Amino acid sequence: MMPDVEETATGEESGWRAPHPRVVVAAAVFSLAVAVPAAIALARFLAGRGAAPDVIVAVAVAAALLVVGAATVYETARRRTTRYRLTDRRLELHSGIWTKEYRAVPRERVRSVDVTADPVRRALGLAVVKVGTGEKHASGGPAELTLDALAVTEAEALRGVLLGGRAERPDDGPLAELRWSWIRYAPLTVWTFVGGGLALGGLYKLLDTLGFEPGKSETVARAWEWLTATPWVTVPLLLAANALLGLVGATALYAESWGRYRLERRPGVLRLRRGLLTTRSLTLEERRLRGVAVTEPLLLRLGGGARVTAVATGLRKAEENETEEVAALTPPLPAREARRIASEVLGEELDPAGLRGHPRAARGRRVRRALAGAAALAAALGMLDAWTEWVPAWAWALPVLAVPAGWALAAEGYRSLGHxxxxxxxxxxSGAVRRRTVALDRSGIIGLTVSESLFQRRAGLVTVSATTAAGEGRYDVLDVGRDEGLRLARHAVPGLLEPFVEESG
Amino acid sequence: MTPSLRLRPPRHRADPRAVAWWTVQALLAAVPVAAAAIAAYWLFTERPAWLGALLIVFVLLCAASVVVVPRVYYRTERWEVTEDAVYTRTGLLTRTWRIAPMSRVQTVDTVRGPVQRLFGLSDVTVTTASAAGPLKIEGLDEDLAAELAERLTAITQNTPGDAT
Structure with missing residues (x-):
């Protein structure tokens, strides 16, 4: 008898393996992002002090080399102390230069495998593998294991083995593939309007860090003078420039995030691939899927577009440098296409016409809330005016405009309601600004909540929420009639509500 | 005509001692606030009579909340555990009924705060895999709470699967 099958297993998958040697090169390249600005800042500083040119060059180059060298040494040490191994039962990872860490994920708990390669790693033939499980980490977030980085072939092989070969079987055509005509939906976000300003702010900050002090420069002062001298020409011009910049930015971002997009269903898994420069691929077990959400933010909705996200357990949170939700299944695309993809993922027709509307009282609540908002704005302005006498006359247009705008949103919010x-x-x-249709697997409902505020009680409405282990953890049916809501809750999870419901009348 | 539906209240209330515990909690919140209001009136104002009247009303409201709120709480907070589900009702202005099927319960904890211990009380927290937060049963007799937690834990341990 062997004492431990895992210890004695043979073959490549049982031995401890290290990240690919080229991670050191990747780290060196990344460190240039710090090294170059540092060298420039240092050079400017020395030039300001009147140092000789050759001294400046020598010092700047030395500083840059120091940063790159430190990154290389660090990465080498990290690579040497990182070891992973795939046994019959688990994926194990030893890591940490100073603080040693050991993590093991049982293979049957592996729920998603995410393979990402940014342009640098891609050029080097590397990919980062993130293995997600349904478990929660002690810190609250979902537990995941990151292998940074493996050779692309090794990463793909690992994914295939972890998901039991399911991901590699042939499929019957993709659920969806990118059509470049969809890019017309790219500018339909708020970012198109504020993106230009943000980019300018980012540029300002970058120049500031490099020691250029843009605030004090002659050019900026003159530009400001020109701006304020003829506002009727310059302001529209600036707005147009901002919109153009936003347009270009949003389109470029769409292309980079969703280029080569392809969504496939293989037996038991959904597989998503996307990204023009940084390629990402996510493989998601279907048994973790608890439904889908079709989101139609206001601008996208006006343009006839929508997007689909997955409601699944154990998905990690998007990191700061990621522009898309991890659960995103599609880019913004035509609403009809979104419904088709959602229906295919669900395995059932998602028909908006089949939804029941909510009582008129729900509309009244929304309208009253909008009017109260406008009234509060007017009251706040009045108080400000009484105390400071600073409020200009045009400011009073705001509460006046808030009435029709609020009313329209309230009516739209009411139209959105359905279950x-x-x-x-x-x-x-539900949702006026961000309308969202969620289809939640009834077998994935792990609790029901019925709530009734004072105002809802008077209007005969309740909010019924289904709690689930996936996505946001809780999905609401807002402002539904009391009887209808309780009937819905009763039928959604048969038997659960039964002992607690009473019939009368 | 289809019959009109309503959720019946869960069968059990908190332990009667919970009224005393909630009163102590209300005192701990209300006394510093009232004292601060009185002190501010005395030290930082010209002590006009109208403000004094307002202050008296405010202090009386604080006192009333200490007397009334715990009793209202006792009436509104209800709970029930059946073979199949945990059922709670909370809140006065916004009333919330929550139901968690036993098969989806992951952990059951009892929590006893320092003041609660003086009264021999305990909270029971029932957690499911949802990120929407646990069900909480407040102010139970500590023996009853321990027994309840044990019973629930035994039931959930016998349920297969990971309750997601």
Whole structure:
């Protein structure tokens, strides 16, 4: 008898393996992002002190080499102390230069495998593998294991083995593939309007860090003078420039995030690939899927577009440098296409016409809330005016405009409200600005909440929420009639509510 | 006509001692606030009569909340555990009924704060895999709470799967 099958297993997958040697090169390249600005800042500083040119060059180059060298040494040490191994039962990882860490993920708990390669790593033939499980980490976030970085072939092989070869079987055509005509939906976000300003701010900050002090420069002062001298020409010009910049930025971002997009279903898994420069690929087990959400933010909705996200357990949170939600299944695309993809992922038709509307009282609540908001704005302005006498006359247009705008949003919010129950799913839709239709697998509902505020009680409405282990943890059916809501809750999870419901009248 | 539906209240209330505990909690919150209001009136104002009247009303409201709120709480907070589910009702202005099926319960904890211990009380927290937060049953007799937690834990341990 062997004492431990895992210890004695043979073959490549059982031995301890290190990250690919080229990670050191990648780290050196990344460190240039710090080294170059540092060298420039140092050079400017020395030039300001009147140092000789050759001294400046020598010092700047030395500083840059120091940063690159430190990064190389660090990465070498990290690579030497990082070891991973795939046994029959688990994926194990030893890591940490000073603080040693050991993590093991049982293979049957592996729920998603995420393979990402940014342009630098891609050029070097490397990819980062993130292995997600349904578990929660002690810190609250989902537990995941990151291998940074492996050779692309090794990463793909690991993914295949971890998901039991399921991901590698042939498929019957993709659920969706990018059509470049969809890029017309790219500018339909708020970022198009504020993106230009943000970019300018970023540039200012960068120049500031490099020691150029843009605030004090002659050019900026003159530009400001020119701006303020003829506002009727310059302000529209600036707004147009901002919109153009936003347009270009949003389109470029769409292309980079969603170029080569392809969504496939293989037996038991969904597989998503996307990214023009940084390639990302996510493989998601279907048994972790608890439904999908179709989101239609206001601008996108006006343009006839929508997007689909997955409601799944154990997905990690998006990191700061990521522009898309991890759960995103599609880019912004035509609403009809979004519904088709959602229906195919659900395995059931997602038909917005099949949703039931909510009582008129729900509209009244929204309108009253909008009017109260406008009134509060007017009251605040009045108080400010009484105390400071600073409020200009045009400011009073704000509460006046808030009335029709609020009213329109309230009516739109009411139109959005809807719910339905199909064989497998509880469907709920709401939201004026960000309308969202969620279809939640009824077998994935792990609790029900019914709540009734004082105002809702008077209007005969309740909010029914289904809690789930996936996504946001809780999906609401807002402002539904009390009887209808309780009936919905009763049928959504058969038997659960039964002992606690009473019939009367 | 289809019958009108309503959720019946869960069967059990908190332990009667919980009223005393909530009163102590209300005192701990209300006394410093009232004292601060009185002190501010005395030290930082010209002590006009109208403000004094307002202050008296405010202090009376604080006192009333100490007397009334715990009793209202006792009436509104209810709970029930059946073979199949945990059922709670909380809140006065916004009333919330929560139901967690036993098969989806992951952990059951009892929590006893320092003041609660003086009264021999305990909270029971029932956690599911949802990120929307646990169900909480407040102010139970500590023996009852321990027994309840044990019973729930035994049931959930016998449930297969990871309750997601």
């Amino acid at each position: 339905g129950l199909t064989r497998r799913y509880l469907v709920t839709r």
